[in-house]
Amino acid sequence: MKKRLILLALILPVLVIAAAAMSLVWYIDQPLSVVGERVEVQVPRGASMRQAARAVAEGGVSVSPATLYWFARLGGHAHRIKAGSYVFENGVSPRQIVEKLVRGDVVLQSLALIEGWTFRQMRAALDAHPDLQHDSRDMDEDTLLRQIGAAETNAEGLFFPDTYHFERGTSDLDVLRRAYGQMQSRLNDLWAKRAEGLPFDSPYQALILASIVEKETGKGDDRPLIASVFINRLRIGMLLQTDPTVIYGIGHTFDGNLRRRDLERDSPYNTYTRPGLPPTPIAMPGEAAIEAVLNPAHSEFYYFVARGDGSSQFSRNLNEHNRAVRQFQLQQKGKGS
Known part of the structure; x- marks a missing residue:
């Protein structure tokens, strides 16, 4: 009898451990429910696996924090989890939760x-x-x-x-x-692939002009030609005479109406009164604007005017430009009448 009790005492813990292990193996792949079908859980930086398991459970996933912790620890994953925001949907299993935490599959x-x-x-x-x-x-x-x-x-x-x-x-x-x-x-990268003979001493100067081209462009296809107009002007020392730089110089007080006195008032950003480029960019240019400035179209244009549909009409001299201005101003008046 005594031997049986000793044998039972030895076997019983093994059976309990085996049962717990079988229960864990069964549980880790069972689908879990979440509050509202989908929950987002934040795992703080520096959180331990035990804290992460608690955060998942408290965040709305019907998981046992202790079981989740022990599965991660026994699998050697407890110290590999990553902080961040995680989304868990209805039907997720404990195994999938741990794998997600280890991968750092966070919501961006x-x-x-x-x-x-x-x-x-x-x-x-x-x-x-x-x-x-x-x-x-x-x-x-x-x-x-x-x-x-x-x-x-x-x-x-x-x-x-x-x-x-x-x-x-x-x-x-x-x-x-x-x-x-x-x-x-x-x-x-684009500076290294630039066309020869451009009137720039540095990539920063190209960036300045690209910001002007960005603000002047209503239709993307026009960028290379708009860039060519400004580059042609820079090459001969002609004033850029571009409204966006004046507006930028006015700053947050600009009311949307650019007046003649604004064009005549001198400032570092008034390209009607000062030659060359303004001292800084006036906006964030995109890659297409930078590319247009560093590899502009070859043209003899020195002027352009908005047609009213987003595109621009380009002219080689002032007489052509004045005719284009009158034409499109009349068209705009006709549309407005």
């Missing part, structure tokens, strides 16, 4: 930076995004540029317009750093 947020935006508009979009950490919000421009490793002293035009994806809680400085690096990379 996004922010689109639009061609033609000014730095002020871009910064407003960053400040308004609910999923970014707003580290730059109270920084002045000089501090911000130093934080992202930029050597320039003016932020306008330095960021590449694109859609940027990031994890929730990412610093806005990280997005700015990526957009700045993207612009530097694209600009330098």
Whole structure:
């Protein structure tokens, strides 16, 4: 009898462990329910597997945190999980949860930076995004540029317009750093493939003109010709005479109506009163605008005017230009009558 009790005492823990193991093996592939069919769970940076399992359960997944923890630990995954936002849908299994945490299959947020935006508009979009950490919000421009490793002293035009994806809680400085690096990379690549004889001393000067072309273009196909007009003017020392630079110089007080006195009032950005390029870009140019400036169309055009449908009419001399202006002004008046 005593031997039987000893044998039972030895076997019973083994049976219990085996039963627990079989239960775990069965459980890890069972479909779980979630609150509302789909939940998003945030796993904080530095969280342990035990904390992550609790966050998943508290976030609305009907999983046993202890079972989830032990499955990850026994499988050697407990120290491999990654922080971030995770989405779990109805029917997900404990195994799939752990695999997702290990892969770092997080939900990415996004922010689109639009061609033609000014730095002020871009910064407003960053400040308004609910999923970014707003580290730059109270920084002045000089501090911000130093934080992202930029050597320039003016932020306008330095960021590449694109859609940027990031994890929730990412610093806005990280997005700015990526957009700045993207612009530097694209600009330098295109600069290396530029046409010969362009009136630029540096990629930054090309960036300035590209920002003007970006703001002047209503139809994408016109960019190379618009770029050629400005380059032709630069080559002979002719004033650029472009309204967007004047508007940029007026700043946030511009009311949408550009007056003659605005064109006559001198400022560093008034290309009606000052020769050459303005001191900085006036917006974020896209890649197509940069490409147009560095590889412009070959033309004899020095003027262009909007046709009213987004496209432009190009002219070789002032007489042609004045006729085009009268023609399209009359057309616009006819449409409005």
